[in-house]
Amino acid sequence: MTTNSKGSQSPTHLVTALRACSGAFCLVFLYSCGYNLFLLAPSIYLLQIYDRVLSSRSADTLIMLTLIIAAAVVVGSILDIVRRAALTRIGSWLDHRLRPVVLTACFECGARADAGLANECYKDLSNLRQFLDAPASALLFDIPWAPVFLLLLFLVHPVLGAIGLMTAVALLLMAVLTELATRQPLAQASAALARSQLRFANALRYIQVIRAMNMLNGATQLVYRDAETARHAQDGAMQRAEIILGLSKSVRMLAQILMMGAATWLVLEENGNPGIIFVSSLLLGRGLAPIEGAIGAWRAVAFAYAAFNRVNRMLVAVVAENRVRTVPMPEGSGLVLDRVGYVLAPANRQILNGVSMRLVPGDCLALIGPSGSGKSTLGRIIAGVQPATFGCALLGGVDISALPLYGGMRLVGYLPQDIELFGGAVKDVIGRLDGTDAGKVVEAAKLVGLHDTIMRLPQGYDTDIGEGGSSLLRAQRQQLGLARAVYGNPALVVLDDPNSSLDYEGERRLFAAISRMRAMRMMVVVITHRMGILPVTNKIAIMRDGAMEAFGDSDWIFDTYLQSPARSGT
Numbered sequence: 001m002t003t004n005s006k007g008s009q010s011p012t013h014l015v016t017a018l019r020a021c022s023g024a025f026c027l028v029f030l031y032s033c034g035y036n037l038f039l040l041a042p043s044i045y046l047l048q049i050y051d052r053v054l055s056s057r058s059a060d061t062l063i064m065l066t067l068i069i070a071a072a073v074v075v076g077s078i079l080d081i082v083r084r085a086a087l088t089r090i091g092s093w094l095d096h097r098l099r100p101v102v103l104t105a106c107f108e109c110g111a112r113a114d115a116g117l118a119n120e121c122y123k124d125l126s127n128l129r130q131f132l133d134a135p136a137s138a139l140l141f142d143i144p145w146a147p148v149f150l151l152l153l154f155l156v157h158p159v160l161g162a163i164g165l166m167t168a169v170a171l172l173l174m175a176v177l178t179e180l181a182t183r184q185p186l187a188q189a190s191a192a193l194a195r196s197q198l199r200f201a202n203a204l205r206y207i208q209v210i211r212a213m214n215m216l217n218g219a220t221q222l223v224y225r226d227a228e229t230a231r232h233a234q235d236g237a238m239q240r241a242e243i244i245l246g247l248s249k250s251v252r253m254l255a256q257i258l259m260m261g262a263a264t265w266l267v268l269e270e271n272g273n274p275g276i277i278f279v280s281s282l283l284l285g286r287g288l289a290p291i292e293g294a295i296g297a298w299r300a301v302a303f304a305y306a307a308f309n310r311v312n313r314m315l316v317a318v319v320a321e322n323r324v325r326t327v328p329m330p331e332g333s334g335l336v337l338d339r340v341g342y343v344l345a346p347a348n349r350q351i352l353n354g355v356s357m358r359l360v361p362g363d364c365l366a367l368i369g370p371s372g373s374g375k376s377t378l379g380r381i382i383a384g385v386q387p388a389t390f391g392c393a394l395l396g397g398v399d400i401s402a403l404p405l406y407g408g409m410r411l412v413g414y415l416p417q418d419i420e421l422f423g424g425a426v427k428d429v430i431g432r433l434d435g436t437d438a439g440k441v442v443e444a445a446k447l448v449g450l451h452d453t454i455m456r457l458p459q460g461y462d463t464d465i466g467e468g469g470s471s472l473l474r475a476q477r478q479q480l481g482l483a484r485a486v487y488g489n490p491a492l493v494v495l496d497d498p499n500s501s502l503d504y505e506g507e508r509r510l511f512a513a514i515s516r517m518r519a520m521r522m523m524v525v526v527i528t529h530r531m532g533i534l535p536v537t538n539k540i541a542i543m544r545d546g547a548m549e550a551f552g553d554s555d556w557i558f559d560t561y562l563q564s565p566a567r568s569g570t
């Protein structure tokens, strides 16, 4: 649930979707009622045989009874099949409706530096679907019938009812004991497994480097250590669960014997219908089956419940954060940084310390300074990739980190230092994965002088670049990243080390592109170590130790600060 502007609670997509299924769940409940009613058929059959058939010795009655009960059993089986099919359909519908929403929320959650939770929540959605497909979910609908069968036992005879009730309570207590004994180790196992999977995914990402640097064994150990922790914790939990399961099976068998013995004793003492010996045994079986089933499926139920809570909490957190940051559409122009600071959370280390400046459309700022002075961190804040810890970065008067919330708006372009291309074909990469507008893709490629190069590729804009651009040279990836940054003519483009891999010709094209971008009234922020780019800029900022040492017109900064390399440290 999320709190809306009036302070009341509004349900998340997950809760809304589940509510939308309430009618379908009611139908499953009705099917389950029918199914459980028909489960009484064998008990009724036995009683009737003792009551009517044996006393009347009528073959016709026996045949009639058998046919009726057989029909009831068939109908009961059909109802069971129908309710399971209905649950599968509900699971499929929920998956279809929720996956895009949860996927987007997972990406947002991951972008807020909680990749572990994002990963887990994405898997949770599949787990919830599997839970609905599995027999465990149908069992939940049988649980209300356990007291009904036990009540029938009481109606047959209070002593038999008492035996059934005590057995049910003993089994439930054992289920609680199982939960208490396994909760902690299973939570440990789950956390360790998630860590291991995350490390494995990261290792795969950098596998070429890991192998080339002979770190394969170390990486294997790192991933394996967590998997081992998970295995130990899981083994411990399973051992405890198996001991309690063994005990509960003994209790169950003893109860069955006790029930038949007590029923026989009642027949002898009270001269009752001998059919109650079998009926009581059958009713006990029916009454305990949902409880036993629930105990067996307890882990699946608890797992599904935890998955539901995790996904719901993530949706609540993402929605809450988005609401806080929802602001009016940008109207003004220009970039304003007002005492922007960034503190690295774990060590409370100040990376940026109160950076202020202002750019107007058509400005190109070179952000220079020694390595580690905070240029890339500032670039990420300006690009809205990460929010500032304090102070504000505004584009057109709007918090830049809130800009992605405007669906479809492409106000900012960003070329990160690591480039990080994503997508298959060249047109998808440049078009930011929604490159349905081929004209805009070509326009972006032309703007950065890449169009002719792309046209020489085997399939032009349809050429597949491999996962993350693996089939390209770094310089080519950098140029594609540049084209992606300018796609849709954004108001602000942040380029982090855009010429680090470029040759003379590549740099020349980059400088020409920046000049064109300025002519189109875009604001360009270039983070660079190479001074050759300074002539195409009109502003320079020098960063040192997380602070802005100097900011001003390029000519002035150049004359005042950059004539002496010792002073700038660049």
Ligand SMILES: Nc1ncnc2c1ncn2[C@@H]1O[C@H](COP(=O)(O)OP(=O)(O)OP(=O)(O)O)[C@@H](O)[C@H]1O
Binding pocket: 344, 351, 369, 370, 371, 372, 373, 374, 375, 376, 377, 378
């Ligand atoms: N996520 C992070 N984890 C740890 N340290 C970080 C992180 N982000 C930034 N830093 C640290 O913050 C400081 C500034 O880093 P930043 O990358 O912004 O500097 P830079 O001036 O761009 O350096 P370079 O020119 O080498 O890219 C560095 O000391 C860096 O180690």
